[in-house]
Amino acid sequence: MFQGGYAGKYLRIDLSQRKVRIEKLDEGIARKYWGGRGWGGYLLLKELGGGIDPFSSENKIFFLTGPLQGTLTPFSPRFVVVTKSPLSGTFTRSVSGGQWAPELKFAGYDGIILEGRSPTPVYVLIDDEKVEIRDGTSFWGMTTGETENAIKEELRDKTVKVISIGHAGEKRVRFANIIHESRAAARGGTGAVMGSKNVKAIAVRGTGDVGVADLGRFKKLLVEAYRSIKADPASPGRIKYGTTGTVAVAYELGVMPVENFSRGIFEGIDGLLAETMRERIVIHDESCFACSLPCGKLSLIKGGPYAGTFLQGPQYETIGLLGTNCGLSSIEAVARANYLCNENGMDTISTGNVIAYAIEAYQRGLLTRSEADGVEMRFGDPEVVLSLIDRIAKREGLGHKLAEGVKRFSQELGADAQRFSMHSKGQEFASFEPRSVVGMGLLFATASTGANHSFGPTFREEIKNPLIGKGKAKVVVENQNSYCLMDSLVYCSFSRYGLNDLSRMQFFSAVTGWSYTPEELERQTNRIYTLERLFNLREGLGKKDDMLPFRSLCEPMPDGPSKGNVVPLEEMLSEYYALRKWDELGRPGIKTVEDLGLGEFSNLL
Amino acid sequence: MRNLTVNSERCCGCRICEMACSMTHLGTFNPRKGLLRVDINRSLFRDTKSSEIDVPVVCLQCDPAPCANACPEEAISKASFGAWLVDQQRCTGCSLCVEACPCGMIKVDAKEGMARKCDLCEGNPSCVENCPMGALTF
Numbered sequence: 234m235f236q237g238g239y240a241g242k243y244l245r246i247d248l249s250q251r252k253v254r255i256e257k258l259d260e261g262i263a264r265k266y267w268g269g270r271g272w273g274g275y276l277l278l279k280e281l282g283g284g285i286d287p288f289s290s291e292n293k294i295f296f297l298t299g300p301l302q303g304t305l306t307p308f309s310p311r312f313v314v315v316t317k318s319p320l321s322g323t324f325t326r327s328v329s330g331g332q333w334a335p336e337l338k339f340a341g342y343d344g345i346i347l348e349g350r351s352p353t354p355v356y357v358l359i360d361d362e363k364v365e366i367r368d369g370t371s372f373w374g375m376t377t378g379e380t381e382n383a384i385k386e387e388l389r390d391k392t393v394k395v396i397s398i399g400h401a402g403e404k405r406v407r408f409a410n411i412i413h414e415s416r417a418a419a420r421g422g423t424g425a426v427m428g429s430k431n432v433k434a435i436a437v438r439g440t441g442d443v444g445v446a447d448l449g450r451f452k453k454l455l456v457e458a459y460r461s462i463k464a465d466p467a468s469p470g471r472i473k474y475g476t477t478g479t480v481a482v483a484y485e486l487g488v489m490p491v492e493n494f495s496r497g498i499f500e501g502i503d504g505l506l507a508e509t510m511r512e513r514i515v516i517h518d519e520s521c522f523a524c525s526l527p528c529g530k531l532s533l534i535k536g537g538p539y540a541g542t543f544l545q546g547p548q549y550e551t552i553g554l555l556g557t558n559c560g561l562s563s564i565e566a567v568a569r570a571n572y573l574c575n576e577n578g579m580d581t582i583s584t585g586n587v588i589a590y591a592i593e594a595y596q597r598g599l600l601t602r603s604e605a606d607g608v609e610m611r612f613g614d615p616e617v618v619l620s621l622i623d624r625i626a627k628r629e630g631l632g633h634k635l636a637e638g639v640k641r642f643s644q645e646l647g648a649d650a651q652r653f654s655m656h657s658k659g660q661e662f663a664s665f666e667p668r669s670v671v672g673m674g675l676l677f678a679t680a681s682t683g684a685n686h687s688f689g690p691t692f693r694e695e696i697k698n699p700l701i702g703k704g705k706a707k708v709v710v711e712n713q714n715s716y717c718l719m720d721s722l723v724y725c726s727f728s729r730y731g732l733n734d735l736s737r738m739q740f741f742s743a744v745t746g747w748s749y750t751p752e753e754l755e756r757q758t759n760r761i762y763t764l765e766r767l768f769n770l771r772e773g774l775g776k777k778d779d780m781l782p783f784r785s786l787c788e789p790m791p792d793g794p795s796k797g798n799v800v801p802l803e804e805m806l807s808e809y810y811a812l813r814k815w816d817e818l819g820r821p822g823i824k825t826v827e828d829l830g831l832g833e834f835s836n837l838l
Numbered sequence: 839m840r841n842l843t844v845n846s847e848r849c850c851g852c853r854i855c856e857m858a859c860s861m862t863h864l865g866t867f868n869p870r871k872g873l874l875r876v877d878i879n880r881s882l883f884r885d886t887k888s889s890e891i892d893v894p895v896v897c898l899q900c901d902p903a904p905c906a907n908a909c910p911e912e913a914i915s916k917a918s919f920g921a922w923l924v925d926q927q928r929c930t931g932c933s934l935c936v937e938a939c940p941c942g943m944i945k946v947d948a949k950e951g952m953a954r955k956c957d958l959c960e961g962n963p964s965c966v967e968n969c970p971m972g973a974l975t976f
Contacts, residue, residue, distance in 0.1 A: 303867055304867050305854065305857045305858065305861060305867060335869075339868065339869075339870075414880065415880070440868075440870055441868065442860075442864075442866040442867060442868040442871075443866070443867045443868070444865075444866045444867070445867070448861075448865050452861070455968075459968065459970065462970075463970075516888055516891075517850075517888045517891045517892070518850050518971075519850050519851050519880065519891070519892065520850040520851055520852035521852070522852065522853055523852055523853060523854050523857050524852050524854075525852060525854060525970035526970070527850035527851075527852065527970075527971070529850075531880065531891065
């Protein structure tokens with residue numbers, strides 16, 4: 234029996250049969266996997282057959298919360314989307330904040346499973362106990378912002394919380410995402426899977442309560458947490474600049490990706506710094522639900538060709554991939570590109586990568602002008618970037634090919650073209666040049682989803698010795714496991730401002746009444762990570778896929794603070810496998826699997 | 839007389855105030871049962887000023903108070919610390935006060951059948967105490 238936090242039930246919606254079922258959340262599963270990512274990984278491995286096509290009706294997509302959503306626990310208004318990725322073919326999870334996750338809990342559900350495929354466009358409406366699959370034909374073809382507004386109008390309630398896909402999701406762009414109030418569950422193509430099921434949106438209205446097991450303790454923890462969030466010396470900067478404060482720090486270390494990760498120096502960096510953005514476009518600081526650290530920077534472009542563009546301002550990653558990586562040096566151009574990605578429902582990270590890749594391929598003569606739709610492809614030209622975003626989202630011309638992601642596109646161009654195809658397992662690099670911060674390279678190579686910064690970034694821990702491989706595996710494993718905890722309970726990674734794993738678990742205990750020893754905690758997070766590995770192994774992935782492109786491994790950094798460096802992946806990888814208790818080919822043995830309580834999956838070995 | 843004051847320019851729309859209110863008065867979490875609310879207008883208006891984006895709406899503790907005047911049982915009276923309080927013994931849940939309030943700041947709980955409104959936490963409002971931005975003061 235759940236004492237607090239969990240709703241104790243979730244929705245299973247079969248889109249083919251148009252059937253909605255309420256299922257009970259098993260307490261044993263909740264104790265073992267918590268929620269969010271851990272729960273999602275378990276469901277994915279348990280319920281999906283091996284080797285299925287991510288766009289087939291056999292794929293499922295899970296929208297999951299954890300025990301904390303809907304309480305005042307700091308940094309907890311997040312939901313996790315888990316599915317088999319059409320981009321990497323691996324387990325994937327994307328996470329978004331906003332208002333939707335707590336609303337789902339107030340409606341009385343811990344999560345939603347979508348399975349099958351609707352023959353026509355639909356949207357799902359959850360109105361407390363009333364759950365409907367409604368006609369979505371009139372919304373198909375709308376942008377994400379238009380969809381949210383139109384659904385709110387149809388329901389005549391502007392407080393209803395909506396997540397939706399844009400053109401990119403409808404057209405199955407392999408890196409399409411899911412947007413909620415200008416925030417994104419961004420990576421891995423979760424929006425394309427939603428689109429393949431003909432689901433345009435999920436709207437939720439919840440009016441019920443969420444209770445906690447020990448209210449007295451919870452209140453005490455809250456007072457302490459608010460105090461330590463305020464006292465954290467980094468908090469004021471976070472409120473003022475959001476994640477963009479990282480741009481200057483990263484650039485100084487040669488970590489910002491420049492022109493398809495080809496170098497470390499970018500002349501136009503001043504135009505993209507946090508102070509520039511704050512001064513030029515930010516108009517309001519905004520928070521997710523119940524978060525005391527408003528990192529959202531509501532922005533308005535006030536003049537020039539993009540005047541009137543209104544969005545939640547670009548974050549660090551977007552500035553890196555659509556800015557420096559595409560050679561753009563104006564924050565307004567980056568903001569406009571970000572806006573178009575959001576409205577089309579498309580991951581800014583992958584988008585910035587495929588565009589930069591196409592420009593380099595063009596310059597190397599691997600792509601003709603007519604193949605580039607007659608466009609003179611060059612770095613630093615906003616119009617090249619902006620027009621390609623639209624063509625990718627609608628799968629027109631060159632955009633149709635880029636919509637497949639950088640791995641598939643580069644394979645089409647031949648062996649040489651793959652040397653500078655910046656991905657791991659098919660998922661494009663995040664905004665960290667791995668030759669300048671090599672532990673991030675190991676993270677990209679080993680993340681269950683393919684290259685992903687939000688899978689346990691080590692940038693901060695590496696600032697003192699970013700170019701040395703030795704000892705990095707330990708930091709990567711620790712941070713990956715800490716992210717398993719955060720993604721499964723579900724906490725925002727910014728909970729590092731004022732919280733740590735100890736205080737995160739104290740809130741969890743006050744909410745659920747459950748507690749874990751440090752040993753159990755380590756086993757728990759190792760279990761979650763290894764489970765994802767088992768899923769990927771079943772899909773035929775292995776050591777050969779824990780890889781980085783030729784450019785990262787064999788082309789020394791040409792300039793900047795890390796000039797001459799490459800990523801020493803092999804040495805870090807051996808250390809990494811040993812720490813994970815996997816064999817030299819990256820496979821967990823039967824003993825490891827059983828020790829972690831994953832015996833039910835040992836037949837996969 | 840002391841009352842809640844709002845600085846909407848500072849409000850970041852986190853709704854911690856709604857949740858803190860529910861936690862303090864009911865011991866459970868439900869922003870819709872908070873005795874104040876934050877109107878969030880983020881995605882709709884292009885020319886919105888910062889002060890019009892996230893706007894807390896609180897009980898003004900009006901004097902004279904339309905809710906108190908509308909109450910046929912005279913169940914709503916003013917306390918020394920400035921708040922109009924509902925006498926739970928007298929309230930019949932008739933909802934005339936709800937109709938009278940211009941701000942939607944008094945509610946009748948369907949289950950309890952009784953009116954609820956902001957009581958300023960008897961002089962130490964939990965919404966103010968928990969507001970991270972200083973958008974609410976007392």
